[in-house]
Amino acid sequence: xxxxxxxxxxxxxxxxxxxxxxxxxxxxxxxxxxxxxxxxxxxxxxxxxxxxxxxxxxxxxxxxxxxxxxxxxxxxxxxxxxxxxxxxxxxxxxxxxx
Numbered sequence: 001x002x003x004x005x006x007x008x009x010x011x012x013x014x015x016x017x018x019x020x021x022x023x024x025x026x027x028x029x030x031x032x033x034x035x036x037x038x039x040x041x042x043x044x045x046x047x048x049x050x051x052x053x054x055x056x057x058x059x060x061x062x063x064x065x066x067x068x069x070x071x072x073x074x075x076x077x078x079x080x081x082x083x084x085x086x087x088x089x090x091x092x093x094x095x096x097x098x
Contacts, residue, residue, distance in 0.1 A: 001045070004037040028064035032074045035061065039081045043088065051085055 011034055014027045024030075035058035042051035058078055065071035 001038070001041045004034070004041055008034045008038060026064065028061070029066070029070075031061040032058045032065055032078070034058075036074055036077050036081065039085075040077070043081060043085055046088075048085060048088060051081070055081055055085065 011027070011030060014030065016025070016027050019025075019027055035054040039051045039054035039058060042048075042054065055078065058074075062075065062078075065074055
C-alpha cells in the first residue's frame with residue numbers, strides 16, 4: 001500500500017514528456033490504474049470508505065484511457081473491485097460487543 005500511495009502522490013509531478021520515451025502518450029492515463037490499485041488494497045484491508053473514494057476517483061478518470069487492451073484491463077479491474085466492495089457492504093460484520 002505504501003508504494004501505491006507514494007505513486008499516487010508522485011503522479012501530479014509526472015508529465016507527458018517524462019513518459020514519451022517509454023511509449024506512454026499521456027500521464028493522464030495513469031490515474032485510473034493508480035486509484036484502482038489503492039481501491040483494491042484498501043478493500044483488502046477492510047478500509048471500505050477509502051476503497052470507495054478511490055473507486056470513484058478511478059471511475060472519474062476513465063475518460064483518459066484509450067479503447068485498447070490496457071483500458072479494458074483497468075475497466076475490468078474497477079468492475080471487480082466495485083463488485084467486491086458491494087458484496088463486502090452487504091456482508092454481515094463482526095458481532096457487536098455486548
